[in-house]
Amino acid sequence: MNRAFAAIAATICLLFASGAGADQPVPWQLDLQQPVTSIMHEIKWFSHYTLWFIVPITLLVLALLVWVVVRYRASANPVPSRTSHNTTIEVVWTLGPVLILLFLAIPSFNLLNAQLTMPENPDVTVKATATQWLWSYEYEGMENPVGFDSYLLADKDREKAGKEDRARYPRLLAVDNELVLPVNKTVRMLVTAAPTDVIHAFAMPAFGIKIDAVPGRLNETWFRAEKEGLYYGQCSELCGKDHAFMPIAIRVVSEDQYKTWLAAAGSDLPGAYRQLMAATDAPARAVAVASN
């Protein structure tokens, strides 16, 4: 019995386990990705909290259905009751759902409020513009604005880009030019789509953000990543034939690395990335080799 219980518990843990890197989806993942912002921590908590309501309600309804089917089938209950009214039951099934909705609404509105309240003084402002089928990024508020396009990384370009490590640069998620941002800094994201384009959506699961990119409209959201890493998201609005091929990659680095990259990116973008990758990818590779 104990052994069976341990086996079931281990299976459940395995199914819900997220990758050690915690910055991209993993095969057979059931739960949400590891959160790296306060908002995503709250979203994950709220998701698990609602399960404490959903699962018991589903089990109760299932049990009631089974009970009715078995106990009141025609052969066991040839003369049906003609009851059409029961005050106690009616009060319970009205007040019960009201209370449950209240318990869901209060944390839900708090979370929504936290998401929609823009920080007063963001450290960095970036504009993301979606086009069929790429993302363009622009760092705002600089004398010489840094801007570039970010395309899906094709397999044939991996070698040239130095991105052959498929664990760090997964197929269909890796891009040529990642959005580079500093860790523990408040980032304001302005999101739109090109004027004659269609609606896209900017989504980064580990950050808990998902916002529509609408032509002619500027949406905004914010986040504060608390851990360095290479994070992956995707366009999350059906936008046409290559909707699945416009991933979003954000490289969260230390403030020094960010400043060095930004200073170089304006004049020599490939060089700035090479320098950044040498600083951030090499230690990860060394660790992987050491653990083998």
Ligand SMILES: [Cu+2]
């Ligand atoms: Cu899209």
